[in-house]
Amino acid sequence: MTPTVSASGLSLRYGGTRALDDVSLRLSAGVTGLLGPNGAGKTTLLRVLATAVPADRGAFTVLGHDPGTSRGRQEVRRHLGYLPQTPGFHPDFTPFEFVDYVAILKELTDRAARHREVRRVLDEAGLDGVRGKRIRKLSGGMRQRVALAAALVGDPAFLVLDEPTVGLDPEQRMRFRELIARAGEGRTVLLSTHQTEDVAMLCHRVVVLAGGTVRFDGTPAELTARAAGRVWSSAERDPGAKAGWRTGLGTFRNVGDPPVGADLLEPTLEDGYLLTLDGLDGVDTEVAA
């Protein structure tokens, strides 16, 4: 299958910090999760792929268009939906007005066609009941939906979502996951997140980024399998474990290299993620008991 996004050797420095270092990726239809600790370079990678900032080195294409040129960048943007980490709104606008504003930026100038599209994406984001309410009166979850609706204008082939579930309560998070799953049908979605549950529930593929480089690229099952035979239960925290924490049952769940005869547990995606990050500079996998 021809990938929607093909990136090779992307590198970017901010002052003395290497935010991205030789990142290569190929993204196809479906939801790909981008996991990584704070400062891993996730947002930087998303901003590069969303054409907000250019990379110092390397190149990428979206549907064959090269954003390195002005014309190519415009073509990429015509196929792009972007939900930034902290989406800003004009608080006096209603969801309809705000999405209409974004639709104009996306070159939908015909009023009737634009309004039809605004209505479609507001419905898709589950905002049909509040489209006339001022954004400043909406909850955080509803505002995130408005931002998602704006990203969906024009039915983009490539959707970039930067930590869209941060700050949402569990119910809102679940509803937002449903929206992302729907948005991922037939589209290429790159979803940056801190939540391994997001990846487990939504993604057919996961990329782990740390220190600006790709540490893992595969399926969630493959990431989980990295922890096979390396998760065990004990009555006290095992000092030899890379990470360990008390569970609701009162026992400790340990991740690392188990002692002989340990009571092995079924690994989760989070266990595989922690072990992938283990030993990397600047990454703390210690979990308090």
Next chain:
Amino acid sequence: MTYGTTGGTSGGGTGWHVSEEDLRAYARGGLPAPLLWSADAHLTACAHCRAVLADVSDPAALDAGWERLDAELDAPRPGFLESLLLRLGIADHTARLLAATPALRLSWLGAVAAVLLLTVAVTLGRGATGSPTLFLALAPLLPLAGVALSYGPVLDPTYEMAVVAPMHGFRLLMIRTVAVLGAGLGLNGLATLALPGYGLRALAWLLPALALTATGLALTARLGPVLAPSLVGGGWIALLLTADAARTGGEGPLAPFTAAGQGVSAAVAVLAAGLLVLLRDRFDLSGRRTA
């Protein structure tokens, strides 16, 4: 829109009606705005016109019309600024872009008007002699500040979404700049009319205003939307203080407000505008920030 001859008000199908000719154009999707919007509004209340529309339409076009009408009913009424811009003949999509411009909000325009009123009052209080220096010094800074407040990652909450949209960042910048500059120069112009005793001397802010705004924008491409206008504004004040110190006698106009100074302002405005056009692609990418 043309109507039938029965007169009266619309609604309920008993008053005037949209002409058949307009309804045919409506059905074809060929009725231009604002006639289109009027027809949309009238059709919601007039069964007679809906029946005529059904007769003159093919079913597919009629469905499309209803869909469009349905979408229109969802669209909120435009706010004061947007309505004003629409009445002035601005296209609805441009009006919406301008409605999202911070420096076109009533709060900002009101603050500018208050500053100008105060300045004019102080100037008038001193009597119409010499040069209205305080007014001339302040007036060029207001359009500069207004334009600076119109675009950029710090001041535009939707900047990050706007910068990755297909519309070129420079085009959006220019749409907003022209509107903000127009509003700012208009307010300055009204303030100038309040100082008739100074004659044309009270207009000596205009060329410096254009020079400062163009220079501020051109430097924004390299220095960002906060530092650039701040430096330009600071430079203007420093220039005036220097000119004041160098002025002999203390009563004549400061150097920037003399004929030679006006010529320099015009040259700077043209050069900065040229530089701005050369650097236009820089407005198509976001400023870097760590993340």
